[in-house]
Structure formats: structure tokens, C-alpha cells
Amino acid sequence: xxxxxxxxxxxxxxxxxxxxxxxxxxxxxxxxxxxxxxxxxxxxxxxxxxxxxxxxxxxxxxxxxxxxxxxxxxxxxxxxxxxxxxxxxxxxxxxxxxxxxxxxxxxxxxxxxxxxxxxxxxxxxxxxxxxxxxxxxxxxxxxxxxxxxxxxxxxxxxxxxxxxxxxxxxxxxxxxxxxxxxxxxxxxxxxxxxxxxxxxxxxxxxxxxxxxxxxxxxxxxxxxxxxxxxxxxxxxxxxxxxxxxxxxxxxxxxxxxxxxxxxxxxxxxxxxxxxxxxxxxxxxxxxxxxxxxxxxxxxxxxxxxxxxxxxxxxxxxxxxxxxxxxxxxxxxxxxxxxxxxxxxxxxxxxxxxxxxxxxxxxxxxxxxxxxxxxxxxxxxxxxxxxxxxxxxxxxxxxxxxx
Amino acid sequence: xxxxxxxxxxxxxxxxxxxxxxxxxxxxxxxxxxxxxxxxxxxxxxxxxxxxxxxxxxxxxxxxxxxxxxxxxxxxxxxxxxxxxxxxxxxxxxxxxxxxxxxxxxxxxxxxxxxxxxxxxxxxxxxxxxxxxxxxxxxxxxxxxxxxxxxxxxxxxxxxxxxxxxxxxxxxxxxxxxxxxxxxxxxxxxxxxxxxxxxxxxxxxxxxxxxxxxxxxxxxxxxxxxxxxxxxxxxxxxxxxxxxxxxxxxxxxxxxxxxxxxxxxxxxxxxxxxxxxxxxxxxxxxxxxxxxxxxxxxxxxxxxxxxxxxxxxxxxxxxxxxxxxxxxxxxxxxxxxxxxxxxxxxxxxxxxxxxxxxxxxxxxxxxxxxxxxxxxxxxxxxxxxxxxxxxxxxxxxxxxxx
Numbered sequence: 165x166x167x168x169x170x171x172x173x174x175x176x177x178x179x180x181x182x183x184x185x186x187x188x189x190x191x192x193x194x195x196x197x198x199x200x201x202x203x204x205x206x207x208x209x210x211x212x213x214x215x216x217x218x219x220x221x222x223x224x225x226x227x228x229x230x231x232x233x234x235x236x237x238x239x240x241x242x243x244x245x246x247x248x249x250x251x252x253x254x255x256x257x258x259x260x261x262x263x264x265x266x267x268x269x270x271x272x273x274x275x276x277x278x279x280x281x282x283x284x285x286x287x288x289x290x291x292x293x294x295x296x297x298x299x300x301x302x303x304x305x306x307x308x309x310x311x312x313x314x315x316x317x318x319x320x321x322x323x324x325x326x327x328x329x330x331x332x333x334x335x336x337x338x339x340x341x342x343x344x345x346x347x348x349x350x351x352x353x354x355x356x357x358x359x360x361x362x363x364x365x366x367x368x369x370x371x372x373x374x375x376x377x378x379x380x381x382x383x384x385x386x387x388x389x390x391x392x393x394x395x396x397x398x399x400x401x402x403x404x405x406x407x408x409x410x411x412x413x414x415x416x417x418x419x420x421x422x423x424x425x426x427x428x429x430x431x432x433x434x435x436x437x438x439x440x441x442x443x444x445x446x447x448x449x450x451x452x453x454x455x456x457x458x459x460x461x462x463x464x465x466x467x468x469x470x471x472x473x474x475x476x477x478x479x480x481x482x483x484x485x486x487x488x489x490x491x492x493x494x495x496x497x498x499x500x501x502x503x504x505x506x507x508x509x510x511x512x513x514x515x516x517x518x519x520x521x522x523x524x525x526x527x528x529x530x531x532x533x534x535x536x537x538x539x540x541x542x543x544x545x546x547x548x549x550x551x552x553x554x555x556x557x558x559x560x561x562x563x564x565x566x
Numbered sequence: 567x568x569x570x571x572x573x574x575x576x577x578x579x580x581x582x583x584x585x586x587x588x589x590x591x592x593x594x595x596x597x598x599x600x601x602x603x604x605x606x607x608x609x610x611x612x613x614x615x616x617x618x619x620x621x622x623x624x625x626x627x628x629x630x631x632x633x634x635x636x637x638x639x640x641x642x643x644x645x646x647x648x649x650x651x652x653x654x655x656x657x658x659x660x661x662x663x664x665x666x667x668x669x670x671x672x673x674x675x676x677x678x679x680x681x682x683x684x685x686x687x688x689x690x691x692x693x694x695x696x697x698x699x700x701x702x703x704x705x706x707x708x709x710x711x712x713x714x715x716x717x718x719x720x721x722x723x724x725x726x727x728x729x730x731x732x733x734x735x736x737x738x739x740x741x742x743x744x745x746x747x748x749x750x751x752x753x754x755x756x757x758x759x760x761x762x763x764x765x766x767x768x769x770x771x772x773x774x775x776x777x778x779x780x781x782x783x784x785x786x787x788x789x790x791x792x793x794x795x796x797x798x799x800x801x802x803x804x805x806x807x808x809x810x811x812x813x814x815x816x817x818x819x820x821x822x823x824x825x826x827x828x829x830x831x832x833x834x835x836x837x838x839x840x841x842x843x844x845x846x847x848x849x850x851x852x853x854x855x856x857x858x859x860x861x862x863x864x865x866x867x868x869x870x871x872x873x874x875x876x877x878x879x880x881x882x883x884x885x886x887x888x889x890x891x892x893x894x895x896x897x898x899x900x901x902x903x904x905x906x907x908x909x910x911x912x913x914x915x916x917x918x919x920x921x922x923x924x925x926x927x928x929x930x931x932x933x934x935x936x937x938x939x940x941x942x943x944x945x946x947x948x949x950x951x952x953x954x955x956x957x958x959x960x961x962x963x964x965x966x967x968x
Contacts, residue, residue: 216890217891218886218889218899252916467955471964475963475965488621497619514652514686562877
């Protein structure tokens with residue numbers, strides 16, 4: 165059901181990062197469900213976590229460990245989210261970190277834990293502890309593709325991107341993987357993404373670059389507006405390429421990271437539950453970006469707009485109604501222009517004089533839809549990516565337990 | 567598909583109000599699609615309109631007429647919403663008012679227009695003008711039941727309530743009808759409700775009573791979070807009972823109006839598109855009502871919660887996740903308690919120790935579900951009513967044109 169999602173290409177190793185995987189038996193026997201990233205000493209780490217206040221135990225522990233120590237290992241399990249598990253969940257997450265730390269000779273707070281899967285069930289700590297030595301034994305530089313499979317839950321395909329950019333004349337590699345969740349597959353509780361580069365970036369600069377990149381990518385996608393208790397994204401910089409990111413080359417590096425994050429984020433949307441359309445909602449002409457975001461998200465999360473998209477129905481009345489309830493201060497509705505895949509649909513508060521139903525039907529026929537709104541009251545703009553709302557979405561979310 | 571919605575009982579006439587209906591041919595031939603309310607001279611009128619900035623032409627005109635003059639007629643057509651029709655729509659709405667005014671000898675701004683139906687098509691003014699004399703000819707005091715049918719669009723049943731209350735020892739009648747829309751059936755663009763009483767209430771008092779009643783009823787229901795361009799609710803007080811509402815008896819009158827509005831609002835939810843469950847989301851223990859509302863609406867509008875309700879799945883993880891993203895400042899998640907139909911499901915940030923899956927399945931089995939959340943941080947509370955999200959919702963909204 166994925167919309168335009170391609171098979172995963174071979175991902176490039178990143179010097180200073182090794183990846184190990186194992187089958188711990190949390191998911192069905194034989195399925196990869198445990199992933200370990202080993203980071204070289206001196207690597208810097210930037211992070212972004214769910215804002216959900218019911219955040220899962222591993223999120224709470226990872227945040228504490230990040231604040232306390234330099235990270236040397238990332239430990240990810242799928243099949244169980246260790247969310248909604250209270251104090252026992254935190255103890256279990258810490259115990260997994262301690263076990264990995266003991267096996268590798270680092271401090272327990274040098275391990276960052278991540279979990280994704282069923283909510284509310286106790287984490288099967290013993291299974292993870294039993295499988296960890298195997299994951300460490302097969303640590304390899306080119307383990308990224310196996311890791312992309314190992315972090316999957318209900319994803320239909322593994323997701324990842326590698327980029328090579330020349331900075332100061334020298335090659336820098338950035339590789340990232342993601343699993344589709346966040347607002348997209350939250351019944352399995354999580355969007356996770358792990359990205360690494362061999363550039364050298366001090367921790368403060370890396371965090372500010374990553375925060376902006378996340379805001380323009382993972383924070384610009386939605387399938388149903390629901391957010392997960394376990395969302396996390398990590399960017400590691402090992403420095404092994406010898407290229408140091410500074411004020412002069414920072415923008416070039418940030419652009420590369422941002423594009424990679426957008427590509428990963430779009431893969432998540434394309435694999436959204438029940439998706440039959442990949443939809444970009446572009447809002448231009450806002451007084452400030454925040455009001456563009458309000459309009460874009462109200463459109464992207466409107467069940468009426470999403471069911472119309474599923475039906476390939478150019479129902480511009482629902483789009484105008486969504487803009488009208490987006491909470492934009494003193495909006496002059498007569499100035500609003502609406503295009504779908506380049507066809508002018510509405511202006512002056514009503515259907516465009518030039519518009520024909522045949523144009524609208526043609527514009528909605530494909531799998532890739534661009535809804536473009538011009539508020540015509542300023543220079544701000546934004547883009548949000550989303551999917552339609554299909555029968556399969558209801559089926560997946562109503563019947564996944566059976 | 568309506569959940570527990572009963573056949574309409576005989577509605578009581580309200581002295582000072584006559585109701586006429588006609589088939590103008592906007593809907594299928596022979597269907598009632600035109601309703602006229604005639605209000606006695608001196609009647610006071612309170613109102614509530616959609617907050618959608620793309621509000622329809624009749625909403626714009628009705629607001630102007632209310633501000634300019636005492637209302638003598640309400641003119642409602644179904645089958646066409648006269649929304650998304652720009653300047654031409656406003657001209658058409660005014661022309662209908664002028665025609666009714668000429669036929670009855672009142673000023674044009676003594677007529678309030680209302681429309682509901684398809685968005686974006688020109689209002690068939692000639693059909694309305696042709697049918698108006700017939701509607702005026704059959705003006706009768708006991709026309710409420712026909713009016714309840716006449717204002718229907720995709721509603722499966724007509725909706726109305728009558729109440730008799732003794733105020734100062736004398737009988738006061740309140741009768742109201744509604745059609746199911748608002749956030750509920752917005753593809754046909756509207757929740758409409760018309761309520762009248764024979765009590766005497768000055769305009770300012772009537773408006774403040776009605777605003778509070780609407781806030782506790784029509785503004786506490788949601789099916790999909792989408793709001794209509796045409797929503798309107800009207801409360802008329804004719805004074806014909808001779809009972810004058812004042813500071814001493816005001817609360818008793820307001821309680822009766824509020825209960826009637828809640829009953830009408832719940833009928834709209836019970837007839838919500840594709841509904842298989844009628845769900846009350848009760849949030850107690852908030853510091854202020856606003857944060858209770860945030861939690862209640864985030865739960866009520868979460869596609870994941872709604873699909874779980876459709877599946878009769880006691881998926882408490884989705885409920886906790888919805889509370890966690892509701893934007894409640896400094897929420898202590900360990901204090902939150904969650905009950906479904908009286909069964910304690912979660913506390914201390916995790917599943918309740920006493921909870922069993924069998925309890926949860928039994929609690930979710932019926933058609934009537936109460937989700938009760940205690941934030942345990944204050945004395946504020948609120949209730950929101952909603953439905954589940956079913957395959958039929960998608961079918962109705964994706965395929966209604968075909």
C-alpha cells in the first residue's frame with residue numbers, strides 16, 4: 165500500500181559507527197528485533213524526542229543518559245514499546261543499558277535505550293539480555309541495511325538514505341534510517357530515526373542544526389495527528405572524515421542533513437497506514453509561518469479532506485472550510501487562492517470562474533497530490549506532508565489485535 | 567446506523583410561533599426542503615453561528631439582519647448550502663428574504679435566512695420563490711414535526727424535543743428541533759437548530775442564557791473535528807405564556823433550556839456519520855475547565871481512539887497517549903486515572919493492577935461508552951460527546967457523490 169516508496173538501496177557505512185543486529189524473539193521467531201549502534205569515542209550526539217507527556221520509559225532514560233554522559237551505544241528493540249509501564253518500565257530500560265555496558269566496558273549512562281512496539285506490556289528484559297552478545301558479535305560497519313529492517317514494526321519496507329557531499333573539497337558521508345510511525349503508525353508506537361555522519365561537529369552546533377532540520381522534516385509530517393509516546397531521532401557526528409563543520413561550511417552541511425531528513429520523513433508518509441495518496445500541503449502568503457502551519461495542519465488532518473482525497477474527489481468546499489476553521493486571525497477569505505496539482509480551484513471566496521469539474525477530477529487522479537493555498541497576506545510559507553484516510557486505515561487500526 | 571436514537575415524538579406547539587413547510591424541488595421532488603417560521607411581534611431572538619471564517623452567505627446575511635431589526639420570519643432551505651458562493655451568494659440570500667418580506671408585509675431585514683446542503687453551487691432562488699406562497703399558506707402552530715423533517719439532509723431520523731416546565735407556578739413550553747451536522751455531517755454542511763419558548767425574556771438575558779446553554783451542548787459535541795460553514799442555532803422567546811423570566815427564576819429557565827439543548831446535541835451525535843458507538847468523554851480533576859476540554863477533545867477526535875472504539879478494543883495506551891499530547895501544562899501523568907464504563911483501566915502511569923483484559927472487553931462491548939479521566943489536580947470538569955470512526959464513516963464521506 166506504500167505510495168511510491170522504493171526498495172531500500174545499499175546504505176553507505178559511516179566511519180566510526182558499527183551496527184549489530186539480533187533476533188531476540190520479542191517479535192516472531194527469526195525476525196530481527198534488536199539493533200545496537202556502536203559509536204566511536206569522541207562522537208557528538210544530537211537528539212529530538214516526542215513531546216507527548218506520557219513519554220515511554222526508554223525516552224525518559226535516554227534523555228537522562230544524554231545529559232549525563234557521552235553516548236557510546238544506542239540500543240533499540242522492537243516488538244515492545246516499554247510505554248505505559250510506569251516505574252517498572254524505567255527500571256527495565258536501565259537494566260538493559262547496564263547489561264550492554266557490562267558487556268562492552270562502558271558506563272551504563274553511555275547507553276541510550278529505544279523501544280517500539282506494543283504499549284503497556286512489560287519489557288521482556290531477559291530476551292534482550294540473552295540476545296545482546298550475539299548483536300555485539302556481529303557489529304559491522306555496513307550493518308545499516310540490516311538495522312533498517314531490524315527497527316521495523318508495521319512498516320511495509322525498510323527505509324534509509326545515504327548522501328555523500330563534498331565539504332571543503334573533502335567527502336563527507338551522511339547515512340540515516342527510519343521506521344514509520346510517529347503520527348503515522350502510532351499503534352506500534354513510534355517513529356524512530358538514526359542518522360550518522362563522519363563530519364566533526366561540536367555538540368552545540370550539531371544540536372542546533374539537527375533541531376532545525378527535524379523541524380523542517382519529521383515535524384512537518386502527519387497521518388492522523390496522533391503522536392507517539394516513543395518518538396525519537398538521533399544524529400551522530402563521529403568526526404572520522406577529518407572535515408570540521410564551522411560557520412563557513414555550516415549551511416552546506418545543514419542543507420545536506422535537512423534534505424536527508426526530509427527524504428526519510430517523506431518515506432514515513434509514503435508508508436503511512438492505508439495510504440493511497442502522497443499529499444503535499446503547501447501554504448504560501450502567510451503573515452507568519454505559524455499561521456501557514458495552522459492552515460496546513462488543519463487541511464492535512466481534516467477527516468473530511470482526507471476521505472475526499474481517498475475518493476480522488478476535488479472537494480474544494482471541504483478545503484475552504486478547513487482553512488476557515490484553522491484559527492487564522494482576521495483572515496480575508498476573499499483573498500485566498502487554492503490550487504490542486506496546479507489547477508486553480510477557488511478564489512474570491514468561491515469556485516474559480518475558469519474551473520471545470522473535469523480539471524479537478526484530472527488533478528486528483530494521480531497518487532501524488534499537491535494542495536497549494538495562497539493566503540495572500542504576507543511572505544511566509546510552509547509545507548506539510550500527509551496521506552489520505554482510507555478504508556485500510558480503519559481496518560489496520562480497528563483490527564490490528566485480531 | 568443511529569446509536570440509540572428514537573423516533574420523533576409529537577412536538578408541542580409554542581404560542582406565538584407558526585411553522586410552514588413546502589417542497590421546492592431543491593432536494594428530490596416531493597421531499598420537504600423549505601421551512602418558514604413565523605414569529606409573533608415582540609418576540610426576542612438569541613443566536614449562535616459558526617465560527618468558521620468561510621461562513622456561508624446566509625450566515626453573513628442573518629447576522630446583519632439580526633443586528634438591524636427584530637426578526638419576524640426564519641427562512642430555511644435544504645439541498646443547497648449557498649456556501650463558497652462569494653458575492654453572488656449574498657445577493658441570492660437577500661433576494662429570498664426580500665421575496666418573503668414582500669409576501670408578508672414585513673421589512674426584508676426582519677427575515678433571517680438559513681441554508682444547508684451542497685457547497686459551492688448557486689442557490690436556486692426561483693425554486694424557493696415559487697414555493698414560498700405554499701409554505702405561508704400552510705403555516706400552523708403544530709408544524710414542528712414537519713419542520714424537523716424539512717430541515718433534514720443526510721440525517722437518518724428527524725430530531726426534536728419538547729419540554730413543559732412550571733415557572734412561578736405557570737406552565738412554560740420549550741420546543742426545539744435540530745438537524746445533524748456541525749462537526750457531524752458537514753459534507754451536507756450544517757448543524758441547524760431552532761428552539762422557541764412562550765416565556766417572556768428580554769433580548770440581552772435571552773442571549774446570555776442561550777450562549778451558556780450552547781456552550782454546554784452544541785459546543786461539546788464532535789464527530790470528526792470538522793466545523794461547518796453554515797452552523798446556526800436560534801432561540802426565540804414569544805412571551806405568550808405571560809411568564810416573565812427574571813433574576814429570581816432565571817436559573818430554572820436556563821437549566822431547562824440547557825437540558826433541551828444537550829438532548830438535541832446528543833441526538834446529533836447519535837446520528838453521526840457511520841456511528842456505531844455513543845461516547846461520553848468525561849474529564850474531571852482539572853485545574854481549569856479549559857484543560858479538561860483540551861484532554862476531552864484530544865481523546866474525542868483522535869483517529870486512533872475512535873478506531874479502537876469502533877473495534878470495541880479497550881486500547882488504554884491510545885487514551886493515555888491522547889491525554890499526553892493534549893497540551894496540558896506540567897501534567898503529572900502518574901496522577902491520571904482512567905475508567906471505561908466504571909472499570910479502572912490505568913493509574914500511576916500504567917495499567918491498573920486490578921485490571922483484566924476481560925473487564926476491558928466487557929466495558930467496551932455496549933453501544934454506550936463512558937470514558938472517564940481524572941487528572942487529579944483540581945476541581946474543574948467537562949463532558950464532550952462523540953462517536954467512533956467506522957468503515958461507514960469513510961464510505962459516506964468518500965463516496966457520497968457517487
